[in-house]
Amino acid sequence: MNNFSQQLILWFKKNKRSLPWRTTNDPYKIWISEIMLQQTTVNAVISYYERWIRRFPNIKSLSSARASAVLKEWQGLGYYSRARNAHKAAKIMIQRFQGRIPCQKEILRQLPGFGPYTTGAVLSIAFGQREPIVDANVRRVMMRLAAMRGAATAKQDIKIEKLLIPILPKKDMSAFNQGLMELGALICRPQEVLCLQCPLRSYCQAYAQGIQEIIPERTKKVLVRKDVVVAILMNGEKVFIQKRSAKGLLANFWEFPGGKKEKNESLLKALEREIFEEIGVKLLEARPLPSVKHFYTKFCVRLYPFICTVSAGPRIDQAHRWVSLEDISKYPVASGTVKIIDMLKERIS
Secondary structure, eight states, X not given: OOHHHHHHHHHHHHHOOOOGGGGOOOHHHHHHHHHHHTTSOHHHHHHHHHHHHHHOOSHHHHHTSOHHHHHHHHTTSOOTHHXXXXXXXXXXXXXXXXXXXXOOHHHHTTSTTOOHHHHHHIIIIIXXXXXXXXXXXXXXXXXXXXXXXXXXSGGGHHHHHHHHGGGOOSSOHHHHHHHHHHHHHHTSOSSSOOXXXXXTGGGOHHHHHTOGGGOSBOOOOOOEEEEEEEEEEXXXXXXXXXXXXXXXXXXXXXXXXXXXXXXXXXXHHHHHHHHHHHHOOOEEEEEEOOOEEEEOSSEEEEEEEEEEEEXXXXXXXXXXXXXXXXXXXXXXBOHHHHHHXXXXXXXXX
16 A cells, blocks of 8 residues: 555554544445435535435335335435436346446446446445545546646546555555545645645645645536426415426426526416416416525526415316325425415414
């Protein structure tokens, strides 16, 4: 083992955070933790991970679950394709691999949701194989170590993997890869870098040149804003919800009727149009509730909810139904919709 790897592994074993997925060698639990952690903070993941493992403790229980139950357990984590792919992959593992996660890279990459990062993470952390992994933290650490210029995007990953492969240890791969990620999270942070506490400081070209604070280059994220009207139809203490398409953003989630306000269109005109287009009834009256803001990766949504009176009752079928505000918690809904539900509960209580 070279000195670089040895110092990183020793630092990790001494300084690693106590996290629930670090107390197991179960490849399934490691897999679930890794797909949850992608583009999500550790603190946000812990409660989701623990609840998920209680509900789906193994591949068999996940594979046999209903898709709606899987989405419900994932609700609030975002990037819902990860949950759908995990469900699909679990079914394949039951059908083809006796309920086990295969440990061959070529096979693993063919399963839904097993891209380069997830494959490398599972193979190295669960099976100890010499596979590099690159997430946002590793990307930042390696760019500073090599004084690589540019923004920390996936375009850098091929260069970073070439730097990593020669220094991968022959053993303790789990500690090495987790150590790089932990170093990025605790020491080699995006801002306020703690270089004096870094076990790899002597290897860092950015530190030697005094440019660690400006690597990687920061890019300003421009979020597109979308104004969305939301129609709340009430029947006593029940509300009307509908199921989204099986494809696209938030596929198979449940929501209130509504949609995006068009350019130069008033909120009420948008509400009237959306209600007629989606459920075929005319808007008679609309009482506004406070708007709700919700952020997605590439855009920000401002939701404008209205309690509506309409010309006729909407159709009821498998994708359209009346539910109580208590029972709505059984359905997978987007985080923005949860905020509106909480608002309605406060008004009724």
